[in-house]
Amino acid sequence: MTAAPAPLPPPHSSAAADPAPSPALPAVIGPDPAAQAQRMRLYGIVLMCGAVACFACLDATAKYLGRHIDVIEVAWARYVSALVLAFLVFNPLTRPGMLRTRRPGLQIGRSALLLATTLLNFAALKYLQLDQALAILFSTPLMVAALAGPMLGEWIGPRRWAAIAVGLVGVVIVLQPGFGSVHPAALLSMLSAVAASFYAIATRVLSRFDSDATTLFYSNLLGVLLLTPVMPFVWTTPEDPVLIVVMMLFGGLGSLGHFLLIVAHRHTPASILSPFSYSQILWTTTLGFLVFGDLPNRWTIAGVTIVIASGLYLLHRERVRRGR
Template identity: 60%
Template sequence: MLMQNPRTGEAASATDSRDRLAGIALMCAALMCFACLDASAKWLNRHMDPMQTVWVRYVASIVLVGAAINPVTRPGVMRSARPWLQTGRSLLLFLSTALNFFALLYLQLAETMSIIFSTPLLVALIAGPLLGEWVGPRRLAAIAVGFLGVLVVARPGLGGLHPAALLSMAGAVCYALYNISTRVLAAHDSSETTMVYSGLAGVALTTPLIPFIWTTPASPVAWLIMGGLGAFGALGHWLLIQAHRRAPAAVLAPFIYTQIVWMIGLGFVIFGDVPDVYTLAGGGIVIASGLYLLYRERVVAKPTREA
């Protein structure tokens, strides 16, 4: 029987700990980029058609991703075992982005983010009928409480948020379906193939509209922010990939909710928005429900890992 050197074990543990801390730092940096992406979109929406903003987002994504991953550098990258599912996934991502960008015309950054945080709840709910991953009564109760939090933010029929909150809710549904389709495709296509397909629907659907809705930016700042829109998205996804290479998803998942801090800060500094008590309370309920779901996932999966 081989004996492990205690010092070797300590060194491995220290390395693992450093990797996890680095992964957490990269995850937080990625979420800051995504918050800056939404803030840039909200700013640009005041100066051009939101669909033009969506087009800029996806063209920049295609250019930046295509520079690194293309048929020359990755032969066969465009071949998919599930081309129709790849197309549907790309369409869902486009719908989620477009709905969110239009909602940002009327809602604060923190308001849209509080609603979008319901995505993990929707994934847990939808995964049952679509993937056979049914949730137990405790997780089902957490999902119900989470949706109550969304209602606190939106306050339907009580003179609460602008009706554009419905766009954010529809965007969250699209994003949940996008996440589920990504999980299904992971068993059939490489991550490079899936990444290349991601922005195709956005470019294909918005490009024909550009000659009719194009507004030339009136200042160098607008051009800079247009460039930043693509850069924030590409950098955010790259940081996300690097984070998951260094730390398990279960370790990183709770830090997703730090994005609300960036959204509140950017909303206040750039737009002078201060979230009301309903947004903060409802967002807190949604976050607590999401964290409880993560906890239950660990509890349910633990016997399987230990078996």
């Protein structure tokens, strides 16, 4: 709150000549910084929840399409529609600077990792329940924390190593090795989480050199360039018009989710937003039941609870470290 400056004496007079006090002007009350910061936090949290809702819808749509067309065709539809949307929103023809990257090799490597993550995840979703695949992908932050030391020099202490180990135990519970109740495609989800971890590391490095718009554009462009030559060998023309509409709108879910994610982090610290990323499990479980009639079993519930608890503890340790 900022107080107004003291009123000036009237023209052609002096303050000493008129001993009577001037009536006080009302203070000009400016915006409360604390209240404004709180509003920005709430705004970022709402955007974060919207982003993970888009990602949950993206996975549900991929699983639905995967029942009718090839997985590679599903991924191609996602990248093509996302690239068209990027052209409409960013229009690189009038902003040629957006196409310039300071690290082209890293852009290509990061985009290839994202493509691998997408293909592996879509292939796994064809056989797994949405909540099972997501529970395994929730191990990505744990892997990023483990890789940040040797790759970024961000070393972690024994407590966070213990949290990572406990979180991976949660993933093992979801996988249920030896019990045979989870489809072998769960290994594809695990590989997708590994690729996503390296993708996250590459994104953090690349953010120091290129803008978000540039990185998002090249991610979609490489996916289209690599998948289009394969399409004649796997293409299946959808007979249902609904499938064609879903394929056209498919990539918009991913692009909208990433856009909301970027804006949310612009207004709110990542340490506040991170816990809300786990709300995706609520969206995923709801969509899995409404669309596919799936409900999580006790192993998935137990495993995802352990993974989320480990991720939240890692976030807590990160806050403690930064506070020091």
